[in-house]
Amino acid sequence: MSTRRMMIEVIIALLPVIAVAVYVFQWYAVTSIGLCILVCLGAEAGLNRLAGKSQTVGDWSAVLTGLILGLSLPWNAPWYVAVVGSLAAIGLGKAVFGGLGCNIFNPAMVGRAFVMLSFARELGAAAYVVVESQLTVVTEATPLSLAKQFAADLAAGRVTAGDARVQIESAERFWALLVGQVNGSLGETSAIAILLGGIYLLARRVISWEIPLGVVLVSLVCVELSHLTGQTLLSPMNHLISGSLLFGAVFIATDPVTSPMTRWGKFVYGLGIGFFVVVIRVFSSYPEGLMFAVLLMNATVPLLNRWTIPNPLGGPVPKKG
Amino acid sequence: MMNITSWLGARSSVGTFVGGIHPPEEKELAADAAIEVLPSPREVRISLLQHLGAMCQATVKPRQEVQVGDVIGRSDAFVAAPVHASIAGVAQRESVATLPNGRHVPVIPIKAAAEQEFRGSALLADIYGGPWPVDEAQRLDPKDIVQAAREGGLVGLGGAAFPTHVKLVRNDKFPIDTVIMNGCECEPYLTADDRVMFEFPEPVIAGTLLSMQAVGAQRALVCIEENKPRAIESLRSAARGTAVQVVVLKTKYPQGGERQLVLAATGRTVPGGGLPFQVGVVVVNVATAAALARSALRGKPLTHRVVTVSGAGIRQPKNVLTPLGTTYGELIRYCGGVTGNATRVVAGGPMMGFTLSSADEKSELIPTPVTKGTSGITVLIDRDVQRAGQTACIRCGRCVQVCPMRLVPTRLALAARAQHREVMERYHIGACVECGCCAFTCPASIPLVQLIRVGKVMIQNMDKRS
Numbered sequence: 005m006s007t008r009r010m011m012i013e014v015i016i017a018l019l020p021v022i023a024v025a026v027y028v029f030q031w032y033a034v035t036s037i038g039l040c041i042l043v044c045l046g047a048e049a050g051l052n053r054l055a056g057k058s059q060t061v062g063d064w065s066a067v068l069t070g071l072i073l074g075l076s077l078p079w080n081a082p083w084y085v086a087v088v089g090s091l092a093a094i095g096l097g098k099a100v101f102g103g104l105g106c107n108i109f110n111p112a113m114v115g116r117a118f119v120m121l122s123f124a125r126e127l128g129a130a131a132y133v134v135v136e137s138q139l140t141v142v143t144e145a146t147p148l149s150l151a152k153q154f155a156a157d158l159a160a161g162r163v164t165a166g167d168a169r170v171q172i173e174s175a176e177r178f179w180a181l182l183v184g185q186v187n188g189s190l191g192e193t194s195a196i197a198i199l200l201g202g203i204y205l206l207a208r209r210v211i212s213w214e215i216p217l218g219v220v221l222v223s224l225v226c227v228e229l230s231h232l233t234g235q236t237l238l239s240p241m242n243h244l245i246s247g248s249l250l251f252g253a254v255f256i257a258t259d260p261v262t263s264p265m266t267r268w269g270k271f272v273y274g275l276g277i278g279f280f281v282v283v284i285r286v287f288s289s290y291p292e293g294l295m296f297a298v299l300l301m302n303a304t305v306p307l308l309n310r311w312t313i314p315n316p317l318g319g320p321v322p323k324k325g
Numbered sequence: 326m327m328n329i330t331s332w333l334g335a336r337s338s339v340g341t342f343v344g345g346i347h348p349p350e351e352k353e354l355a356a357d358a359a360i361e362v363l364p365s366p367r368e369v370r371i372s373l374l375q376h377l378g379a380m381c382q383a384t385v386k387p388r389q390e391v392q393v394g395d396v397i398g399r400s401d402a403f404v405a406a407p408v409h410a411s412i413a414g415v416a417q418r419e420s421v422a423t424l425p426n427g428r429h430v431p432v433i434p435i436k437a438a439a440e441q442e443f444r445g446s447a448l449l450a451d452i453y454g455g456p457w458p459v460d461e462a463q464r465l466d467p468k469d470i471v472q473a474a475r476e477g478g479l480v481g482l483g484g485a486a487f488p489t490h491v492k493l494v495r496n497d498k499f500p501i502d503t504v505i506m507n508g509c510e511c512e513p514y515l516t517a518d519d520r521v522m523f524e525f526p527e528p529v530i531a532g533t534l535l536s537m538q539a540v541g542a543q544r545a546l547v548c549i550e551e552n553k554p555r556a557i558e559s560l561r562s563a564a565r566g567t568a569v570q571v572v573v574l575k576t577k578y579p580q581g582g583e584r585q586l587v588l589a590a591t592g593r594t595v596p597g598g599g600l601p602f603q604v605g606v607v608v609v610n611v612a613t614a615a616a617l618a619r620s621a622l623r624g625k626p627l628t629h630r631v632v633t634v635s636g637a638g639i640r641q642p643k644n645v646l647t648p649l650g651t652t653y654g655e656l657i658r659y660c661g662g663v664t665g666n667a668t669r670v671v672a673g674g675p676m677m678g679f680t681l682s683s684a685d686e687k688s689e690l691i692p693t694p695v696t697k698g699t700s701g702i703t704v705l706i707d708r709d710v711q712r713a714g715q716t717a718c719i720r721c722g723r724c725v726q727v728c729p730m731r732l733v734p735t736r737l738a739l740a741a742r743a744q745h746r747e748v749m750e751r752y753h754i755g756a757c758v759e760c761g762c763c764a765f766t767c768p769a770s771i772p773l774v775q776l777i778r779v780g781k782v783m784i785q786n787m788d789k790r791s
Contacts (some may be wrong), residue, residue: 005768010721063716078770105717106768167763212722265733313752314731317584321598321755 007104010260011064013210017201018071018255024194028141029079033190036086037074037300043090044070051099059228063200065104071094072112075191076248076295077119078132079142085119085126109302110262113295120295129291132187146188147181147246148291150249151238158237181245188247195245202254211258214267218274219253219281220244226282235286248280252294262302269305269312276301341575342585344729346762348513348578348676350552350729355516355635355642360524362448362646363659370422370432371397371408371648375696376480377487378404383433385416393442394626397433406478406488406697411628411648414438422694425672425679432694435650449646452619452629453525459567461622462534464546465532467495470539477620478627478697482560483507483518483581483610484673486698489617490698492607493539499602505590506533506547508556508611509581512674515701517631519610520644522549526563532614533569535621540607545569547611548590552576555649579760582762585729597756603728632695634660638667638684638704647695653681653702663688663704671703676761678703716769722739724763730756734763738773741780746787749780757781 048066052059060066063270070163073093077085103105114270120127129149134142145153157163180186184194192198207210236243244250257263257277264273277297284293343588373381383396385391390432391410399407410416417434424430443451462470475490493503506529510518533545547556547564551573561571574580574589586597586608593604601608616627628649635642640661647656653670657663663670667684670691681693684704725735733752740748754777763773 005723005766006770007716007719007768008713010719010768060716103717106718209723214724260719260721263720265720265725265735267725270722309733309736312724313733316597316732316753316756317588317730318594318599318756319597320753 007065008063010210011068014068014205014255015071017204017210018075018191019323020197020200021075021191021194021251021255022071024197025075025190026195027186029139029190032079032236034084036077036079036081036190037071039083039086040074040077040090041067043075044094045088046101047091047094047325052103055099057103060104062102066094069098069111069115072191073115075251076112076189076256077191078305079129079188080131080134081119082123082126085123088122089115089119093117100250101168105261109299109306110259112258113298113302116295117299131272141187141193143184144187146237146291147177147186147242148285150248150259152291157236177244178242181242186246192248192251197252198254199248205254205258211254211297212267212270214270215257215263215274215277216253216278218271219249219257219278221280222275222278226279230282230286243282243285247285247292248294252277252281252298256294256298257301262305262307264308264312266309266312266314268314269308272312273301273305273308276304327486334403339616340589341342341577341580341760342588343370344727344731344762345577345579345585346727346765348481348765350576351513351635352516352519352552354514354637355633355644356519358516358520358643359522360449360507360631360644362445362647363648363651363656365412365437365444366648366651366655367437368434369437369648370420370652370692370694371411371650372424372430372432372694372696373398373408373430374420374430375426375486375649375698376406376486377409378402378406380430381405381408383419383431385433387416387418389416389619390414390438391416391435393628396626397435397599404488404491406480406490407626408474408649409478409626409628410435411650412733413441422692424696425681425693427679432650444674447630452625452646453521453528453615454592455527455621457527457531457618459531459534462531462538465535465538465621467493467539467541470535470617473538473621473624474617476626477616479608479613479616479620480697481699482612482616482630482697484512484677484698484700487615489609492602492609493536496602500605501542501602502544502605502609503587503591503607504533504536504540504542504545505546505601505606505608506536506569506611506614507581507583507608508547508549508553508560508585509586510553511550511576511578511581512676512678512700513578514635514703515633515674516635517633517644517700519553519556521615521631522553523559525615526556528615528618529560529611530563530567530569531543531618531622532616534581535565535617536607536614537568538610542607546572546590548572548574548586549595550574550576550580558564578762581680582760583727584758597753608755627697630695630699632656632699633701634704635701635702636667636671637706637709638669639702640664640665649695649697650693651695653693654689654693656695656702657691658689660690662686664706666706668707668710669705673700673706674703675705675709676765677759683763685776712770718769718771721768724769727762729760729762730758732757734766734773734777735771735782738763738771738776741783744783746784749784754784756767
């Protein structure tokens with residue numbers, strides 16, 4: 005196993021996700037992902053050159069960053085979103101820290117955060133919906149923004165609780181969420197494709213189970229709590245397979261560079277991401293919170309590593325003298 | 326996939342340990358080669374330091390005639406083992422040799438006499454041949470067994486070469502209840518212990534019983550990895566009717582590491598910086614046990630050992646019964662020399678061994694002497710030593726997962742590179758056993774264990790200076 009091989013393994017694991025994205029969103033997926041990969045590679049090569057460093061394009065990490073960024077963008081993101089996002093991902097997310105292995109924040113998420121704040125309209129919840137389209141899935145809102153809308157309507161007294169329940173049940177289309185026949189960002193729609201990739205990565209020991217488990221466990225618990233108190237209308241299972249939670253748990257939170265190295269560190273990091281995803285989903289005006297949750301927890305990684313230094317087998321060696 | 330029990334129950338698991346790796350075993354190269362006896366070399370170079378502890382002083386004068394088994398160097402220190410002549414001949418003037426670990430040591434060369442008492446199969450029979458009565462041990466006084474180990478120059482033949490009598494002395498504060506015989510031989514390529522266990526199980530069992538008698542243990546566990554079914558079978562039948570149990574452990578590197586072995590076999594954890602006796606265990610290598618039997622029952626010191634000469638770079642991989650002091654070059658020549666694509670001669674196996682030199686036609690002239698701790702010589706080829714180019718650490722944590730001592734190797738290595746003592750100590754550098762699992766598994770090809778070794782030396786030097 006080499007660094008390059010690890011990157012390629014993740015790309016292999018992403019193939020089902022890519023396949024679903026292309027099936028559901030067709031040319032939109034191909035052009036958006038392709039553009040992100042190309043610009044990321046170009047940025048990596050160019051910035052290496054500018055900095056006078058040896059070329060690292062061959063390690064495939066830039067391809068992976070582009071791929072994950074592309075998959076995390078809305079299906080109809082305009083070309084300049086992909087370009088600016090990729091430049092920010094490699095430039096701000098990675099190169100300024102010193103390249104592969106030195107960055108604190110997940111480059112793809114840095115890129116996505118950058119375009120999310122720069123092009124709020126193009127990445128807002130409304131942008132996903134195109135009423136007149138031959139792609140049927142995109143004629144209605146993403147599952148999470150639907151749920152958010154119902155909750156807001158209910159709070160404002162525009163609908164009754166009974167109406168909201170009916171609407172929620174129509175939004176909880178379990179099967180569609182599993183196979184990916186819903187509106188959303190390119191890579192996040194199919195839970196099955198994501199799980200397939202996750203199982204492959206676990207079996208190949210490219211990722212460790214502590215992070216995804218932490219994310220999933222705590223988000224289920226937090227959603228159940230907020231579901232019980234009426235803060236969110238969707239059930240925990242629906243939250244889990246809607247939006248980018250699962251995609252993030254398997255492919256984004258597990259980025260080796262920006263996640264902790266120790267077992268407990270990984271687990272706590274996963275817990276933190278799951279917690280903040282739910283907090284943002286429930287309490288903020290954004291329907292989805294994975295990106296900010298990952299970036300937030302990225303910042304804690306050096307501390308988590310330091311707080312979870314394992315006790316060696318048999319305990320520390322006593323100091324002489 | 327790691328399961329929850331191994332994650333939570335690291336302290337109590339029996340049969341294996343947490344962490345470790347599965348490097349290619351490469352044992353098939355020499356596993357079927359029956360032990361051969363090296364034809365008597367014309368000269369041997371007996372190192373005066375063949376163990377962990379105090380250096381021996383020469384007890385022979387130049388041109389003095391010596392017989393096999395004569396003491397030619399000893400030390401009054403307790404942690405030391407005398408060295409003996411391994412061939413009959415004439416002692417030469419003291420000279421210097423460089424051991425594989427880089428240490429320069431005085432050696433006594435011995436020029437062989439024309440007549441040797443035993444050769445070939447007669448020598449093999451003299452060293453390992455029966456009978457080895459199993460009831461003899463109980464008749465001996467524990468003190469006499471310890472004395473025999475000491476006089477016989479016994480040290481751990483697994484590689485660490487710690488003087489055996491030190492381990493066998495009874496200590497009232499720490500009673501020993503278990504003797505562990507280390508027959509794991511988890512290092513790739515090496516098959517010497519495997520062959521001794523398979524071909525000559527009786528002296529191993531006799532030595533095990535002697536060890537039990539010396540320390541007063543109630544049980545003895547002969548621990549073997551499951552990849553050596555013939556040795557397991559052979560020892561089981563030899564142990565029948567005795568108090569010795571044969572325990573089969575998972576094949577995993579470093580199963581033969583003392584701390585990992587004690588944990589796997591007994592569930593006990595040797596305290597950090599401590600030794601197995603603190604948890605009531607003494608660990609002895611199987612070949613050492615056979616040497617102990619010979620020393621205690623027949624009064625013969627340690628003069629020969631089995632050395633595995635293997636690797637894709639050696640023409641005829643063999644297990645060779647070798648007089649101590651034979652040069653590496655002589656052994657390589659006996660095994661047909663190195664192949665055209667051989668690149669590297671390693672003392673020991675590829676995981677824990679030391680690279681001695683590049684491999685070429687001059688390998689047959691390597692003057693390094695075989696010592697008591699020489700378990701093998703491995704000649705690697707270009708394919709074995711190729712690695713992907715080094716990249717920056719991607720903090721994947723694989724080294725953390727495989728570290729059998731539960732350390733964070735990448736942090737240790739980076740701190741060593743930065744000469745940052747405080748960080749090295751915060752991450753428990755002293756607990757590292759240098760098994761090399763981290764460097765083996767690193768996807769970025771960072772020489773982690775090598776850097777950590779450098780860091781350890783750095784700390785030692787700092788302490789010396791202050």
